[in-house]
Amino acid sequence: MAKREYNFTDIEKRWQGFWEGCGLFHTDESSRKEKFYCLVMFPYPSGTLHVGHGRNYIIGDVVARYKIMKGYNVLSAIGWDAFGLPAENAAIKGGIHPAIWTKNNIKAMKRQLHRWGVGYDWNREITSCDPDYYKWTQWIFLKLYEHNLAYKKKAAVNWCPSCATVLANEQVVDGCCERCDTPVRQRDLEQWFFRISQYAQKLLDDISLLEGWPERVKTMQANWIGRSEGVRVDFKLENSGKALPCFTTRPDTLYGVTFVSLAPEHSIIEELISGTLQEKAVMDFVDRVRNQGIVERTAEATEKEGIFTGRYVINPVNNDKVPIWVANYVLMEYGTGAVMGVPAHDRRDFLFARKYQLPIKVVIQPKGEELRANTMKEAYVDNGIQVNSGNFDGMSNTEAIKKIAMHLEYKGLGTKTVTYRLRDWLISRQRYWGAPIPIVYCEKCGTLPVPESQLPVVLPETVEFKSHGMSPLAEVDSFINTNCPKCSGMARREIDTMDTFVDSSWYFLRYLSPKDDSQPFVTKKVNKWLPVDQYIGGVEHAILHLLYSRFITKALYDFRYINFKEPFQHLFTQGMIIKEGAKMSKSKGNVVSPDILIDKYGADTQRLYILFIGPPQKDAEWNDRGVVGAYRFLNRLWQKITDYEDVYAKVQRADIDMNKLSPAAKTLYRQTNQTIKKVTEDMETSWHFNTAIAAVMELLNNVDVFNVVIPSNAAEELNFNVFRHTMEITLLLMSPFTPHICEELWEAIGHKPSIFQQTWPAYDKNAIQEEVVEIVVQINSKVRGHLSVPIDVSNADLKRRVLSDERIAGFLNGKEVMDIVVVPKKLMNIVVK
RNA sequence: GGGCGAGUGGUGGAAUGGCAGACACGAAGGACUUAAAAUCCUUUGACCGUUAAAGGUUGUGUGGGUUCGACUCCCACCUCGCCCA
Numbered sequence: 001m002a003k004r005e006y007n008f009t010d011i012e013k014r015w016q017g018f019w020e021g022c023g024l025f026h027t028d029e030s031s032r033k034e035k036f037y038c039l040v041m042f043p044y045p046s047g048t049l050h051v052g053h054g055r056n057y058i059i060g061d062v063v064a065r066y067k068i069m070k071g072y073n074v075l076s077a078i079g080w081d082a083f084g085l086p087a088e089n090a091a092i093k094g095g096i097h098p099a100i101w102t103k104n105n106i107k108a109m110k111r112q113l114h115r116w117g118v119g120y121d122w123n124r125e126i127t128s129c130d131p132d133y134y135k136w137t138q139w140i141f142l143k144l145y146e147h148n149l150a151y152k153k154k155a156a157v158n159w160c161p162s163c164a165t166v167l168a169n170e171q172v173v174d175g176c177c178e179r180c181d182t183p184v185r186q187r188d189l190e191q192w193f194f195r196i197s198q199y200a201q202k203l204l205d206d207i208s209l210l211e212g213w214p215e216r217v218k219t220m221q222a223n224w225i226g227r228s229e230g231v232r233v234d235f236k237l238e239n240s241g242k243a244l245p246c247f248t249t250r251p252d253t254l255y256g257v258t259f260v261s262l263a264p265e266h267s268i269i270e271e272l273i274s275g276t277l278q279e280k281a282v283m284d285f286v287d288r289v290r291n292q293g294i295v296e297r298t299a300e301a302t303e304k305e306g307i308f309t310g311r312y313v314i315n316p317v318n319n320d321k322v323p324i325w326v327a328n329y330v331l332m333e334y335g336t337g338a339v340m341g342v343p344a345h346d347r348r349d350f351l352f353a354r355k356y357q358l359p360i361k362v363v364i365q366p367k368g369e370e371l372r373a374n375t376m377k378e379a380y381v382d383n384g385i386q387v388n389s390g391n392f393d394g395m396s397n398t399e400a401i402k403k404i405a406m407h408l409e410y411k412g413l414g415t416k417t418v419t420y421r422l423r424d425w426l427i428s429r430q431r432y433w434g435a436p437i438p439i440v441y442c443e444k445c446g447t448l449p450v451p452e453s454q455l456p457v458v459l460p461e462t463v464e465f466k467s468h469g470m471s472p473l474a475e476v477d478s479f480i481n482t483n484c485p486k487c488s489g490m491a492r493r494e495i496d497t498m499d500t501f502v503d504s505s506w507y508f509l510r511y512l513s514p515k516d517d518s519q520p521f522v523t524k525k526v527n528k529w530l531p532v533d534q535y536i537g538g539v540e541h542a543i544l545h546l547l548y549s550r551f552i553t554k555a556l557y558d559f560r561y562i563n564f565k566e567p568f569q570h571l572f573t574q575g576m577i578i579k580e581g582a583k584m585s586k587s588k589g590n591v592v593s594p595d596i597l598i599d600k601y602g603a604d605t606q607r608l609y610i611l612f613i614g615p616p617q618k619d620a621e622w623n624d625r626g627v628v629g630a631y632r633f634l635n636r637l638w639q640k641i642t643d644y645e646d647v648y649a650k651v652q653r654a655d656i657d658m659n660k661l662s663p664a665a666k667t668l669y670r671q672t673n674q675t676i677k678k679v680t681e682d683m684e685t686s687w688h689f690n691t692a693i694a695a696v697m698e699l700l701n702n703v704d705v706f707n708v709v710i711p712s713n714a715a716e717e718l719n720f721n722v723f724r725h726t727m728e729i730t731l732l733l734m735s736p737f738t739p740h741i742c743e744e745l746w747e748a749i750g751h752k753p754s755i756f757q758q759t760w761p762a763y764d765k766n767a768i769q770e771e772v773v774e775i776v777v778q779i780n781s782k783v784r785g786h787l788s789v790p791i792d793v794s795n796a797d798l799k800r801r802v803l804s805d806e807r808i809a810g811f812l813n814g815k816e817v818m819d820i821v822v823v824p825k826k827l828m829n830i831v832v833k
Numbered sequence: 834g835g836g837c838g839a840g841u842g843g844u845g846g847a848a849u850g851g852c853a854g855a856c857a858c859g860a861a862g863g864a865c866u867u868a869a870a871a872u873c874c875u876u877u878g879a880c881c882g883u884u885a886a887a888g889g890u891u892g893u894g895u896g897g898g899u900u901c902g903a904c905u906c907c908c909a910c911c912u913c914g915c916c917c918a
Contacts, residue, residue: 695856
């Protein structure tokens, strides 16, 4: 018979066209099947994809195809997170408009996705830089504004004095501008914020609803929100008696306060120092520190610096008079911007006190030793017993935390308070390539939202990109000048655009009605399809993107647009693909292009290798040579099935009756059923695609030792049917991983396409049962022999057989048997002395 | 400094209390070929051992512990990675 080549190029093209034509991934929303929303994080169109990106989409495709075969109505869609800085940089450097650059990249990446054979409902494709999309991003801004969750305030930005421009954090390298190396300064600008802090507690509490999320990601979210319980203690200014509130999580150390320090931004400073001798020195210090970045100021390695204000406060619990300092490590954003200094029991306070010769007062003693202020080498931050603490002496400090807080509240000297590390979300970007913030400033009427009917506020196309100065939007008069929506008088538009994280915080709602121009999403549809059943993406988005999406979802829930509180039911974070010890990136020059590999081996080979490389949640090292292993396997599978291409139609199909099979056929039939079980478990429970594939490889190795002949009698027909059954199962099990070749072979073996209309195979419980098992015989836990016994052998019978075994008896000669441990169907351990 | 991962052959990895190294890569030897590629077969943790079979010892970062039995569970430590300071 003529051998047919495994011509992957033609095969892959053919089936990609077929799936497109038959609408395999087209989601029929009226279907009565149970829904399954499978979502991969939508890509930023940065240029071309490498195999590291491919892992994400291929995993998503495997899950989608598997769920289709399991009988779900699957929704799998994709779009483009298309606003952002790289496009604007390309415009500045290469003179190409961001819109063109983005469009070209989308085109190139779409082609790559198609070549991988990953399937989406392309009718639902969305692009966040499209006015049809960002109209609704602006709508979300308006809704947040309406509910007082969007507001404007002054906030520090990175400012390059030489370029006279605002820099994004990633444009600041070692505290300097990445372009001109000028030290970056902090400058206050009026900017828009989303009040995510108002949702801090809800975001924290509802982590418990995220059952299908990795623990690691949940912990990262909780840490980022950073709830801490403490007390706001009112210290009184010595001269005026005015309260200076300090937040502390350690009220047990209150008796050990020897100074109080203020953030340089604290509003009380001016009032404190005015007219004092220190006034000028303090103001100089404040100016200098405020120009340091926050990251730099609070870094462990940065020198703690401060200056005395010349003023004092009174400690409310013991009336100690303690000095007020201004310190670089205190932040206005956290707590009250004023902290009490307890050198004996806080590391930073200890260093600070030593540096400026401030007193150290021990108020907590560890068990079994006695700390002395003048001999301490470092702060003691652990638990112990209260000393020098008035009525609280002798109490454990954990007890004192509660008692002192109660005491303060009772006396009206403080309030129990909860604070969060989570800051409000700064969404203003002084950039062109983003969704314009829909706000108008009128001299008469003030700050006004753009009415919904006037959305979208469209980005002007013709702008000038310069490497210096403000956002290009600042110079487009036709954009800036507008009419006030209230009084129709002259008004000007907000020129800042939104952080791209706003675009990506709601896109998963848009897939349900991507073209609806009357509303951002259809409540009825999103309520039916969300939460997303399975979200798949990189762990680098474990904090911000997921937290912002959760916040927007919760806000929309509170505004009664949707009836679910969390957007993503299950989350899967895949590991990175590493090459030469580093993450693949263009700048490192270690990227592997999928196109070259597809040309050489085909998409199925590449998919198989990426899935086989290791457990998908772990990082994995890419090895170009490893790819051939996947290619060889597919070739063997191809050969095995096409060898009998003209036989399948001639051999009558028959149900397989275990009792009539030859021993070899029975073994193969059993192995086939065992493989179904193994692969299904790997798909359902752990997503260990690598071991699922290994199991199928093993099965094919077993087919190799099974003697297939073109049947000429009934017994041979039976054998052939067992072989055919095994190959059909192999194709079904492999189809989510390597869909093209499986479709082709499914047809070759005599079926009508598509294989994805088949249901996922179930295993025959009776068939997986072995008749004979091999028992490992150990003596003192060392393997000394193996024994084949019927599966249903009794323990007593097993012992008798083992002890009468010649070899085992030799080992036992002259030794006393102390104990025999039997693990049914597996092992027997004889303990001897 | 804190939190979370991880550490197994030459390599990617498998085994979650029961034969360590499945599956694959690479390597070595062989078959086919004028030759090469492809393909197929054999071997492949290390060490000792025999003409050959066998067989033995040792082995999952280090040190302890629990157990008849530990890559797996517990304690301490070392190294690397990620996130946060």
